[in-house]
Amino acid sequence: LHQLDWIDEKTRAVFIQLTLYNPSVQLLTAVTLLAEFLPTGGIYTTAHFEPINFYTFQSILQLVCTILYIFFIIYFMIIEIRLLFELGLKYFHQFWSIIQLGIISCSLGSIGVYFWRFQETNRISQLFEQTNGYIYINLQLAVYVNDILTFLLGYCCFFSTIKFIQLFRFNQRISLFAETLKYCAKELISFSLMFAIVFISFLSLFYLLFVSKLSSCSSLLQTAQMLFEMTLMKFNASQISGADAFLGPFCFTLFMLLVVFVCLSMFLSIISNGFHHAKENQKEDQIMLSFMLKKFLRWTGLKKLNQTEIQEERDCRMRSQYVDSIDIFSNRIDQLLEAFDKIYVDQQVELLRLEKAGV
Structure with a gap:
């Protein structure tokens, strides 16, 4: 390159780009x-190295699942x-609405980018067919489009995974987790914000003091990584x-x-307070669902009781059959007072009847 005057003393970078194709797995790199x-x-x-596979649908099942997914979206x-239209601006105040919008927007964006990649694939295929692969085919645009599609699919999976929390809201533990975050969100x-400032x-302190002394503080990113490791x-x-x-030692101790x-103590206190509040205000349907699921597993034999659970069930049955006399004392008093009232009312009615009869 130097002899052919491609590079000289003013050259700052040399790029070498090539495209590889593996026909056995139909993979371009x-x-x-x-x-x-x-x-x-x-x-x-x-x-x-950027491997690219333009053949997305390798089976009929993938095509059918993709079509069903589009209809669901x-x-x-x-x-x-x-x-x-029904809620107006209140729609954006709900957390799950934002998640749903994220799923829909990423899915629609993925569909659009997929057609863009399909068009780019046809262009590359036609160029390869016309030249029989004897010229260099630049795949930078195809790599860029493929990266965008990968990012959109990744965010779509991210929002969909969070959506599972709402689908599993009847689970007691997941519901407690969601309610805890909801209560202590503010x-x-x-x-x-306070932690970010600190x-x-x-x-800034560690970077400016130790930038020339520690390799782990050579950049802001590495310094942040070191501080997170210290945390x-x-x-x-x-x-x-x-x-x-x-x-x-002074900066380390201060940090x-x-x-x-x-x-971190403040963070744990916030989470603990939110957890206690969520546990105290736990919804009844979640407890009922857990109870029904436990009974169903026992009836079907999918879950066997251990000795502790058997003993607890026996204790519950004995407590339900045992009635303390002190507990029913108030009911007995109420029944006695009702009997006295009935006797008194009957006597008054009898006296009125006798007076009317002139006796």
């Missing part, structure tokens, strides 16, 4: 090799549009102490006190 000439005289090399979209948002302040109690204290005899002990 876009390869990009980069050699970057640094101002210091060194060469920094990177390699990037259209059905849910009609339902959400009706709810939007407190968590306020705590997140964390960014320590991020999880995964750190190397000797490395920080070796960076500076006074500032290292542990403010972030680990104070901030």
Whole structure:
């Protein structure tokens, strides 16, 4: 390249792009090799491989499932549009409405990007057929479209997984989890803002003090990673102490006190308070569903009782059959008073009858 004057002393980077095709698995691979000439005289090399499979539907089952999924998305979209017209702006105040909009938008976007990729696939196929593969085919646009489709499908799976929490809302544990987050959402948002301010302040402190002394503080991203590891109690204290005899232990101690002990304690307190509130206000239908499911598993024999559960069931039966006299004392008193009232009323009626008869 240097002899043919492709590169000289002013060259800063050399890109080598090639396309590989494996006919046995029908897989295309876009390869990009980069050699970057640094101002210091060194060469920094990177390699990037992007495998692409344009054959999405490899069986009839995949095609049928995709068509059914599209019909479901259209059905849910009609339902959400009706709810939007009925509720107005209140529709956007509901958390599950936002999740549903995320699923619908990502799904529709995936369908549109898929047709875009299908068009790009036809263009590449026609070019390959015309040239018999003897020219270089640039797959950068195809790789870009494929990455967008992958991102949209990933977000669609993310929103759909969160949607399962609503589908499993009758489960007692999942319901407690959702109600806990719902109750302490405002407190968590306020705590997140406060924690972000504190964390960014320590991020700036560690980066400016130890950028030239620690490899883990060579960039803001690596410094943030180190601080998160310190929050999880995964750190190397000797490395920080070796960076500076006074500032290292001082900053480390200050971070542990403010972030680990104070901030995390506040976070656990918020979650604990929300959990107790959600447990006290637990809905009755969730308890009934758990009871019905437990009884169904016992009747069908899918779940066998252990000795503890058998003993608890026997105790419940004995408690239901045993009646304490103190518990029924108030009922007996009420019955006695009702009997006295009845006798008194009967006597008054009899006296009135005798007076009318002149006796």
